[in-house]
Amino acid sequence: MPAPSLRLKRHKRTNKSWADGKQKQKKRPRKEGKINLEEDVAGDSQSLSMFEEDSVEEGSDNESDLQEHRTAGIVDADGDSDSENILEASNTDQEQELDVKSQTVAKAPASRSSFHSHLEYKLPETEVEDLLKKKWKYQWDVPAFGMPNCKWVGTGESVFWRTSGSNDFHSSPQRFFFSSLTRWILVTKNDSKVGKRWRMLRMNCLVVMNFLESWFTRPKVLILLPFKSIANRAVNSLIKLTPGAYKVNVEHMSRFSNEFGNHDDEDNVNTNELTGSVKNSNSQKSSKPPDHQALFDGNVDDKFMIGIKFTRKSIKLFSDFYSSDLIVASPLALLKKIEEAKRDKEKDVDYLSSIEVLIIDHADVIAMQNWAFLTSVLEQLNCIPSKQHGTDIMRIRKWYLDGHARFYRQTIVLGCYANPDINASFNRQCVNYQGKVKLICQYKGVLPKVSDQVRQIYQRFDADSVAEADNARLDYFVQKVFPKIKDSDEGGVMLFISSYYEYVRLRNFLKSQNASLCLLGDYAEPRDVTRMRNWFRNGEKKIMLYTERFHFYRRYKIGGVRNLIIYSLPERKEFFPEVVNMLEGADDMTCTVLFSQYDQLQLERIVGTASARRMITSEKGVFVFC
Template sequence: MGKLKPVSPMATPRGQKRRRDKPKRPVLDDGLPDSSAGIIAAKAARREKPPNESPQVLHQNDDDDSDDCNVSSEDEAHDMISNKSDAFDEMESSCSFQRHVTHVLANDEVNALVNQKSKFKWEMPAEEIPKSKWVGTGEKIKGPSDDLFVDVKGKLKDHWQKVLSDDLNYRSRFFSLCNSYRDIMHCNKKPFYLKGSKVDSSTMDAYLMHALSHVHRTRDVVIKNDAKLRNDANTDVMEDDSYRDQGFTRPKVLFLLPLKSIARRIVKRLIQLSPLTQKDNSMGQFKKEFGESDDELEEPNSSKPTDFNLLFAGDVEDHFLFGIKFTKKSVKLYSNFYASDIIVASPLALKLKIDGGEVTKKKGRPKENDSDFLSSIEIVVVDYADVISMQNWSHLHAVLEQLNHLPSKEHVTNVMRIRPWYLDEQARYYRQTIILSSHLTPEMNALFNGLCLNYEGKIKLATEFTGVLPKVQLEIRQVYERFDASSIGELDDARFEYFCTKVYPKIQESDEGGVLLFASSYFEYIRLSSFLKSQDASFCRIGE
């Protein structure tokens, strides 16, 4: 009998005002964890400030490597002339960012989100994507806008008008969808490795611009409020929700990507789209670790298909994790996680970081479990989810489950400046998740439906596909077998039982050569391997 080869994936009411109950003075309970005591104190003292206490401005003497949760002293030196004008405040209050972060969730809204009662009830055409339409939950949006700069201001607008000189229509439409702050699943994106570099780049530009806009607006609001507090020592932070402008920690955007080569393309484009001209010495380290140009790529293998050569032409390392920090004049890579605005990571690296599985260079010991820098993530972009699905999908699922938890420690943050929905443990309902893929899988659907709970609603691309069986060139015999399952929850057990009792005996009796068994998840892989061992089968395993 031939060898059996079980194969796992190849790599690892807006404007509603909050009730102002007069609280008692907070008392920190030493028996609680650091962060719990601080958060309880903040909840109890939202509306009360001790007498003769001047308003607090964050990080007066902040350096680049400190646990910076918001903005550094370099950021605070930003020119505030325009921010003092009434026009600035009026424009900010009308933008989608401000409307999103200042919305107060009612109890019935939270209950509906927890119970996942929302349904896709409206649709609109998806221009430039054949046989497709956008379907959504919540209020119907007006439609994608062709004006890219309708909700963009200042240096970003000026810079993008110079950089994006052509083909703005698709970028504008997808940017307007991102700017609605709804969860998005676009699973018909033609990636660069399927000869779709133009559409792929336009989609990437759109979500990168949205991320940059979000980071800059967050900084501008914090800096403006810091300036107001410095100018008026009598301002009561706890009596004005407009000063609650921060999260538990500084990082606001998370990019989850499968390979270093893809991360290099995205980070380089992010820097090009940033109006900040100065780049520090960390660019040298980035080029050393991720490569400098496409000229360094290996020659394509003529025996492999085109998509294989394009996808695996660069560095296929799937373990990377670093932060990006934006200051007044520069972009800094490899910044301390708590001093970063954007985190770029592979699901594998971030999963190991969360679990404390990384090893320190000096002592050779596992690092302490520390994922507090994920507590205030407000935008998540999962690009090339189809590639991630061929690695280890459970890593991505575990990372998304870890987002927006209460921090385990108290970091350098003025708790009186934390947004109420962070203190109320509602941050996951404000987080926007964008999933991009070349095709849809049940796992992607499950993740989008189960872990994406944005109160704004969801937008999903629905595509009508034409049949492909007449296009099959190789006449290979394909046999599909049906098995019964009492419920979707029993599906995995029923499939495994059917394999053990019906399929495996046929394999044993067969005179055919080698047999390849493919497992779609690591759990199936382990289960299948254990069964084959119990049967004394001759097999080898190919895993991560």
Template sequence: MAIDESSSTTTRLLTLLNVSATKAGKRKRAYEESKPAEKLNKKRVVHITTPEDKSGSSEESRPSEEKGNDAVEQQEAVDSEEHTDDDEQSMDPYEAHFGLSPSVLTDRAREAVDQKSWTTRREKCGKLGGVAESVPEGADGPNAVSVKHKILDRLKEPLQARQAKLPREVVELQNELLNTLSSYRDLYVTRTAPETQSSFREALTLHALNHITKKRRRVLKNNERISHATKAGNEPPEDVQDQGFTRPSVLILLPFRSFALRWVSALTAHTPSPQYQIENNARFQSEYGLPPGAVDKLANAEPGTYPPDHVDMFKGNVDDSFRLGVKITKKSVKLFAEFYGCDLIVASPLGLRMSIEKEKSADFLSSIEVLIVDQLDALTMQNWDHVQFVFSHLNQMPKESHDVDFSRIKPWYLDGHAGYLRQTVLLSAYETPETRALFNHSTQNVAGKIRTERRWTPIEVPEGIDQNFVHFDCSNPKDEPEKRFQYFTTQILPAIMKSAVQSANTVIFIPSSFDFIRVQNHFRKINASFTVLSEYSSNQDISRARQAFFSGKKAFLLISERFHFFRRYKIRGIRNLVFYGPPDHPQFYTEFLSYPFLDDGVDVSDVTSRVLYSKYDWLRLERIAGTEGAAELIKRGV
């Protein structure tokens, strides 16, 4: 049975029919157990069952051999002391945000979000520092420090045991992060550091696990209520809407398999043995670690050979195409679970896109309630279109039913409003226009959003180098690439070609891959002596280009930022540097200014540096010149 993606009316009708059938004949649509599907969008049938059927309405789609555990797990959940009364649950952040009628999901709030009308204020948020809090215009949002997390006791005990051995600053950061996450607002951390990433992972995986566990508890409790009512011959309760269209509710997007390994390790650290069993862990370690016999040259390199941030990013398995389903129950974490039977998906944007395009379905993303995107800065160096593709398929009406019990679907899912409640958490080492636009335009949380704000200090560069920042005028961001190219080809490059000193040993660093191709074509057109290093260069091409430039056979070397991100080679033979635009990664700027001094006998007076910029380069300039310095540069160009 297919669901009309363009209209929620059909879904509403199905629900009304289902409820009518339940009341009239005491029948209900069961969320039947089924064997794992071979395809992600395998068609399934919605069954009608009577009170005499044993299956009833269950929490999830599982393999048939696991059915025997349902009754045990359900009874354990009902008997658990974790089950609080209704008054306490109504005060829980999860119930308040994802319950039947979230107070924040008003027509006024949705209209404000659609019109991008936000009210923003600046606050201090503990160890997270200064933040910009935004709420839909006309709505009231909680203060950044007013919400306290409610993590289930048995889940937070392992973290508390580890925190007892951690520095106070780390503990405060994690607790502040958990408090902020518990409000279920969107969060954009714009400046993470390698030394804090593990702390963020611990807090975020605990938040995700807590969310999944509370959702499962609510479903199992309602299952028990329905069962008791059926046995007593009473009408089933009407307030049992506790599910989405499909089971997966948490999605974690990552750039490489090595990060998936770190995130899953952080997740399972909250589910220690012997209480929990980690299923398929050996297979996971094999597929997401290094292949047998492989040597990690970064992890085993001598200190100083590669920058620390590069080692942290690229050590381990750097395959960028993967997807992993994780199913979580009261006593186990099952890795490699079938997508429609899992709770959490860990994947790369490329891996998800390939699956969606192959199966022609993204139904498994229809009910994502918590989205975490880590290493956004790395994802911008991959294909950013993959990230946008995944975001465009989140919280859409599914094409197939997937054995869903429509009487158990929350009303706001049927109304197509799930996207207004989804919590999105973005983590990045620095901001780019792409990541800021993603946060501004692809997050619609009516509870509000928080973006961290940090002031930058000027980056350190070799003392004595004359840094020449060259401004060009541009009044429209759409015209910026063309204006930059025109200024470079008509002003900067002709002046360089006329200089005997600057027309040799010159590196031109180009941040954008599109600009790189354009500049490369221009150099071909004017028959300049040049060679290139791009992300598509083979090892042989790289060796030839570096040697030709160092020996002076080629006067110019064009380098793309993506090449330097993935390879991080030290380039010798540089005397003149031209930055076609400020680099996204501030460390790249100081590295290239230091490379001339790899050669013996080079004085600072022998080195020249130009940086071409416009007012739209603010985020990049701020990381290089500092917040105050960037403001002066922009003001100077006005």
């Protein structure tokens, strides 16, 4: 199927979902198309997904030419306007024409589905070589409806169409959902053809058929999510959106509710296996910001995997992976399966070999967990399987056998923001031959949320390359910032660090200087956290190292902060005012921020896109906001 631009946007009384594709009818038809990544930010900070039912607030993400090697190919979306639940939208489809810089708006041919046109295209080796070079040129743009500060941009030719979906759907949300993913065409047509084939087998009249419709294994859609609570919402949304005729019976729903639903232990405390984060009781959660409560309200287990099978009249949850149509999993759980298969030759993960649609939802949360888990999973997608699994090799499409399945896979990423890890995966591991689509927006910044009493000093340091940026940052701190801290008798110095690796390097340096230090890092034990906070608040320790990941999971209000140094800018823009507003007890409260030209993505989310550009390109190296 063509990799469409998917945007499930909940907009006042209507829902708009745009599917775009393109065809070339010359020497190299359909050379490029679109892979879609998307980001959503709810409220001021809350991460939304295509399965959630919350309002959307405007933000932005703009990627400059200077940042091309870090940001090309990412989609970022925010919105300020209030919106309504997708399930409460009007049942009337509203057709709109897209003005794409004088390009023609086309309708999908009724006689041939975009799904078949995409999969039947024969990818020449010369084009494969071009795709492997990973060089993409964005050539067109389209206004992002409902988001005045945003626009879609994409590679190659731009031809748009919209389809209303099948007669099986009786509501606008259902039609938008399935026409955007174009999976329903695959399900219904394959059901029909497989049924016909088996009827002919039973009648002993099977003839040689001139079609290659098969694949290595059955699973076609993979949805990667960070927590069980989000998977719970996702699966329930899929069930609601499935036409009634196909969900007469939902098997193992009770088991699913027990394993993925909300339940606390006797102490009403849930400890996350990977991070050691703690979900407290309802009375304690009330002190947390709304976005934190929404994200961590529920089962935050990050190790899960479930197969879903669709039959003519039922949906089977917890189906065997090889008989499933769709798999919902966390990157951690899939990585464990991959590692088991490497250790035990009797096991395998060949059910990942034929994935045609990959959805990575809450990418920002997955990045906070460990993005390396996800990149390891992506490397295992669309590989030649180690076993046959009862597949008729003669009916498998040639591009599967050639190892080209990844060039036909559609990838959709949803999250709050773009960062270098997400960009790198998009650029290197998402190589659909039809190209890419991303959303470009303008940020307003979050400085109005910072206390007026805080004087913000932004200091730019120079770095020759991205690879040298970390070294340049540490050198600047050692030479320009640390001497002032060392010579001062005042305590209450908090150093905020976004990266765990930066945290380790800074910790090692400060220990080498015999600094009075307390640590609130990614893997701090709960008993140590209480002790460290008391030491810092009472002045027993002079310096505190505080990581973004710790703040993401705990969202504590740290007392005793009198001097704040943002060693590296946070990825999540809402964290900046939260941390800066911890400053207390000083007449001249100061926040020092270190940044380089390679921090533009984070910087523009905080100070605004226009200000970030000026700060990056200005001859001056110091900027003050009061």
